[in-house]
Amino acid sequence: MVKAVRNRSMWKASEVSDLKKRLLPMLGHTSGKRSAMTCALKCDNACAKGVCNTSDNNYFRDIVSAEFSRRNMLGVSGAGMVALMFGGGAAAASGSAAGLAPAAKKGFGSGNASKLKFAGIDGVANTVDDVVVPKGYNWEPVIRWGDPLFHDSAEFDPENQTPESQAGQFGYNCDYLDIIEIQGSNGKRGVLFSNHEYTNENIMFPPDMDISQVRKTAMAAHGLSVVEVERKGKGQPWKYVRGAKLNRRFLMDTEYELTGPAAGSDLLKTKADASGRVVLGTQNNCAGGTTPWGTILSGEENFNQYFKVSAPTDEQRRYGLTNTNPSRGWHVEEPRFDTDTPDGKNEDNRFGWIVEVDPFDPTSTPRKHTALGRFKHEGANVTIAKSGHAVSYSGDDERFDYLYKFVSKDTYREGDKKHNMSLLTEGDLYVASFSGNSPANQIDGSGVLPSDGAFDGVGHWIQLTRNNESLVPDMEVDQVLVYTRLAADKMGATKMDRPEDVEINPVNGKIYVACTNNINRTAAQADEPNPRANNRHGHIVEMTETGDQTSTQFAWKLLLVAGDPEMDESVYFNGYPADQVQPLSCPDNLAFDSAGNLWISTDGQPGTIQRNDALYRVTMEGPEMGKVEQFMAVPIDAETCGPVIHDEDGLVFVAVQHPGEDGSWDKQRSLFPDYLPAGTPSGKGGLPRPAVIQMFKGKNGFVGR
Template sequence: MTTTPTRRLLPLHTDVRHGSRSHMTCHFRCGNACDRPVPNTTDNPEFHEIAATALARRSLIKTAAVGAGALTLTGVAAGQAPLAAAAVSARGAGGWAFTPVAPNRDDKVTVPRGFRADVLISWGDRVEKGAPRFDVRNQTPEAAAQQFGYNNDYVGVLPHPTKQKRAVLVTNHEYTDENLMFPTGTDADVVKGVAMASHGLSVVEIVRGARKGSWRRAKVANTTLNRRLHVGSDFELVGPAAGDDRLKTSEDATGTTVKGTLNNCSGGRTPWGTILSGEENFNQYFEGTRPAEYEAEYARYGISGGAGRGWSSIEPRFSMQNEPNEPYRFGWVVELDPYDPTSTPRKHTMLGRFKHEGANVTIASNGKAVAYMGDDERGDYIYRFVSAGTFDGSGTRKARKANMQLLLTGTLYVARFAGDGAEDERYDGTGRWLPLCSDTESFVEGMTVADVLLNTRLAADTVSPTRMDRPEDVEVNPVNGRVYAALTNNSNRGTTFPADEANPITTSQVRSAPDAPLTSASGNRNGYVLEMTPGNDNHAGTDFQWSLMLVCGDPEAPETYFADFPKDQVSPISCPDNVAFDGAGNLWISTDGNVLASNDGLFRVPTRGPNRGQVQQFASTPFGAECCGPFISDDQLTVFLAPQHPGETDGATFEDQSSTWPNDEGFPRPSVVTVYRR
């Protein structure tokens, strides 16, 4: 390896910019999306306008109550007494009684007393046979392509097809942080090559451990399903838009084969045993000037060109001057069959192209497969797909093969919300799914089916859906059948986005330090959790009801709301990102970008019964890390979570790290963690 000095990839900053997010995180994860113009420049209605009347009424009604006993939790921070445990009637994770974790800034995964957190797999660990041992000072692209990638986000676990004591772990690798990964002076081409190989997905066989609820990695030599997918792996474009001229490049004249997958964020398991993975902030990887023929289309997706990641020096396709169509080949939902290591993952054009946080499938009462999706951008939309065919639950190989075609044909919708206008204290209303196209017919005037699917944002703009505050994970609760969406935040609410001072969702309370008082901040800084109930309990129908189950933040803040649960008995929660459910129907929420001066974490919230809305913090992540996953095992004995970008704080470098989690090796390693009862 040569030691030609490389330019520093990011100026050193020492201040925090968006909650707990650093300049470094914003730079590497999403290309500083919040600093760029909002791609959605339409005047379509915004969610805060719909909820404003109810929220203003509720603020007046609840403020008096907050001033008394509800402030018992005032400023809960590291070292303060945690909340009392609550009893939940259920087996496994849904019934675990625990004392909630207190907010903290520790460089470790903190779990309640009586629980244990084990590191299952970390960046650089061997995945494929023949992979070398990890050597952080001598990384190569060839080694990285066989090792566990960087920044694990989505976690999915499926039963092993033949071995009862094994399971199959599938993990996304969202992005890389070259400042933390490489010693100063590492060869520039090595840095780029390793970074490209460290994106993508990992499939890893895991084995039950000796302790109930524990897991460990299977020995690589004894696995048949382990697999790494990265920027150089083959992916197939499928569905109505596959083969469109805009998907063709000099290397792929058919418009059906793509090298790689980028910025994979969250995902979901399908009822037929595959994994869906969402390509999110793909726009930041392409360099140069936007092609004139795609100026408006690319601008709507935040594809601005510029320096990108510098990958075009190795792969010319990342320059829009070389391959103007290459950005059209990303922004899709990827389907991976983890049971067939020889299969080619598919990019589903029928699910639309946007910044997919993920996709989660449920089966409607009429047998249709329904996929819910969020477009993770300020002011963008929530989508849904309904299949044309019906699910075959017989469990045969023939049925599985047929079910794997369900996402190829059907209808794509976008959501419009409306307030109910009732004089009550609820944040609620009704909604409608607006059709954009089927696999054979466009419902948007002047656009073909391919136009709608390739430029889904532009198509949706024309039908006046509701602009949301960063809709991320959208998932169906398997117990109550309702749909839950994590709406992380919108720091520009009140500036770029119109604000209403009477609407508490546009003025949040934040902290500058753990022991600092709450102060007002413009914008929806803490986020909220949306609950949707399909009309007639039919996910394939076009009508639904909605309510805000949680308005997140510190319970001391007047704008917060926890489904009517007493505010003196909840944990502070900020910036919900991903959701999961246990066997009792409890909602588990992971956070990203906490603005309450503590580490991100994982929270459990009952969705029914007397404890509905009681937010309890179950875990906190290491310093500088985001809490990803989560996943509750099918036997309800294990919670999987995936802290990513530990130590990603401004000023940190490989030689001067702010985290050494998990192994105190002198540098941090993003990892997947299992949590279970001792």
């Protein structure tokens, strides 16, 4: 796929101007949570465009209002009303109003039973270009953008990057992250997985670089990486191993197998793939998950921005494809990204899936699972229910979109990896419907708690597919899975405030959903699971399945309504005194430590509470339940991604994405993570490099800085 590029002398100044204009749109856009640059590059200014979900699904406030009117006429209690609507699942919800936690001593303490002891740091201003960690902790990179993975990989040379060199190096803008110990290594060897969400050509490449080479090198900086790591022993920091046998880069010409009921559908067939079963590449991968059988899942998210389409169909509009030219111009290099050409017909349908990778088999073919549905997957996380079925949860990261669940047809077999890797190929797909239990007039868009002291209620899972068959009227199973958003629209799912990461607490088995924000929700559209109009700060939903995770009913409550208590009276931290927590905004990725404490990484705080994005711990049990403590902050313009909490090992990891995003080649805003002397030219390494970093007990700060 990599071809010879034109000589730089053939490149025209007009092409530079055109590229810059298309890579730097909407710089005056300030209505969202991120910087204008991040909005443009990460999601193609989704918040500035029309809402994709124009369905007439009821906001559940309307349903509850009608039910309360009827209840008042009949003299039915609130709990009784919910029971009438949802049956036995109401019992857990009716008693879920959280009382206030006892007032705790002012200051920052330790999470309940956590093995990581630290004093929470103060928030860091959004102008600081540094990683800030607690007193007594150190940080250092594990691997950075451009680090060579193979023995024959080129050394990182920012002034002379090529598609070929990038193909052998760690990619750009790492997002989902996990580090898994290799069995039998006594904790000394492991494998690191990370995906690479998107690129920022403005700060990656010198301005005189050939435009075709810019595009092709940026394409090679997308995808996935698997890298072996090693250390001296447990509790010690990791270092990546160049040339290790498990090292692998997944590029835009890597073959992926389509699995499940939609594989082979006419909707997935292209000129290059008449079978509809083989896709080249993965793109815009966001969060992910690690399965109980040791494979990695990665979610294809804002794929729409890579495709050119002149006259989008209703289905394409629902997925955010518009008739604007895609800024990165991949369609110029590869016609398959131009849906107006025969090469591009149906190509957009081949992205938006959950990808599964076996990091321990460098010869394996990665797969895209159609049974889990196609939408803007933030990620996917799998648990094994008591029944033995694999259950996967996934959020669709778009304003007013939905939360999904998949239940496998077959059951998990301990130690049978080959069988278990088939579990996501066949099963039942569901979408969530939420209902609150408070009077509608108490859910007014202000975010102020209703009279029962909590935002809570019940819900049910609406089934979309069963045993490879559609349950959606007038849609075949392949249509349901390729156009899952439209199927969920038809079935009346609840519109949420950008449901992103969904994680299962390994201690209590409950499900936690990060709803990052939704500035487009109006007061009239507020409902109990999404109670704030102009929701700039986001919230976290806690769900308790009725029975095991295969249940079709659940109880729910809002665990956390984010924001700064000094600026917003609607903030709520599971009843913990709001003036005794560290403020946070825009929860994005979630993780848990071994004690079941929740860890939250943020994406957008510089634009909401004027603090760098960060990683927080929330105590989940005991007298300090709901207490929020900040563990670290990332540098200027950066996002905190993919947190991994190995508290039993004394280690915390994050992927630092898009540091210095608002800079340019000649005026870089960040020098993370190498912090070379001020004034070092970008071509000599004086530029930001997205990186995976680790934090551990030791001298404060990165000793190599």
